[in-house]
Amino acid sequence: MHRTDGNTAEIELLYRQHGPALLLFAQAVTGERGRAQDAVHQVFLKLLEKGSLSQVVDKKAYLFACVRNAALNDSKLRDRNAPLDPDSAWFSPPDRDYAGEQNLRRALEALPSDQRQVMVLHIWGELTFSQISDLLDLSSNTVASRYRYALAKLRDSMFAKENSCANS
Amino acid sequence: MPTLDDERFEAYLKQFRPLLPEPLPAVALSRGARRTFALGAWAAAAVAALVLVALTLHIRTNRARVTEIVGNVGNPEHFQESQPLTMRSANALMAKAPSFKAMVDDMAFRSQTVPLPKGKHSVVAVLGKEKIKL
Numbered sequence: 001m002h003r004t005d006g007n008t009a010e011i012e013l014l015y016r017q018h019g020p021a022l023l024l025f026a027q028a029v030t031g032e033r034g035r036a037q038d039a040v041h042q043v044f045l046k047l048l049e050k051g052s053l054s055q056v057v058d059k060k061a062y063l064f065a066c067v068r069n070a071a072l073n074d075s076k077l078r079d080r081n082a083p084l085d086p087d088s089a090w091f092s093p094p095d096r097d098y099a100g101e102q103n104l105r106r107a108l109e110a111l112p113s114d115q116r117q118v119m120v121l122h123i124w125g126e127l128t129f130s131q132i133s134d135l136l137d138l139s140s141n142t143v144a145s146r147y148r149y150a151l152a153k154l155r156d157s158m159f160a161k162e163n164s165c166a167n168s
Numbered sequence: 169m170p171t172l173d174d175e176r177f178e179a180y181l182k183q184f185r186p187l188l189p190e191p192l193p194a195v196a197l198s199r200g201a202r203r204t205f206a207l208g209a210w211a212a213a214a215v216a217a218l219v220l221v222a223l224t225l226h227i228r229t230n231r232a233r234v235t236e237i238v239g240n241v242g243n244p245e246h247f248q249e250s251q252p253l254t255m256r257s258a259n260a261l262m263a264k265a266p267s268f269k270a271m272v273d274d275m276a277f278r279s280q281t282v283p284l285p286k287g288k289h290s291v292v293a294v295l296g297k298e299k300i301k302l
Contacts, residue, residue: 024186044192091184123181155177
């Protein structure tokens, strides 16, 4: 084992900084919180065991790529259309807006997996379209168009539900 | 509710914070278990040192006792803690004793200096009092 305290501290810091977004992204890929948590842990445990990130230029994008690979390595997820777990919360809602959290989660669930991943990476992962295009091996234009579609669908889905609730 | 433009809708979405992941097992290990391991190692080392010291003392004490006993085995004083028999004391005994036999008996049993417990008698002393014709 070649890790040093400095490397461990850096990896712990990265886990604290990006852990929530990485977990959300893994949930968007796997559909299950437990498997998502396993994928994130697997990535960080490997990092702790094996080495440092000193040679990685874009650490955040690298972590998202690792988590995506770990999540997709599960053979059950190769079809990439795994149903999302409807019961587990994904977000800590503002002002205890749990209905809003459920609404958002269902709207995300209704998105196609590729659009959902782009949405999560851009909004909560705070990755640029360029970073996402590298990560998903897509052109920036494709990423941007998927994001626009996803955003529009998400907004329509969320506010259509809220308006229908308000009208009823 | 009015429809939000893209920028405001993105800001609205960002208000929902992703949940915190569970702590890394290795991170917990690196902090808590490392401390626990160090404490455990110190405690084990202290116990081992105490056991070693106790064993050393025990062995040394036993060895000294055995040496003392072995040293005493060949020492006549161990058995005859009164004055040693010398020519002078033999002559003195012969002068006092009524007969030669009485003097020899006295010499033979004079090492009986250890007081016996009450109600017990020395076998040698009892036999010495009996009149046996040789």
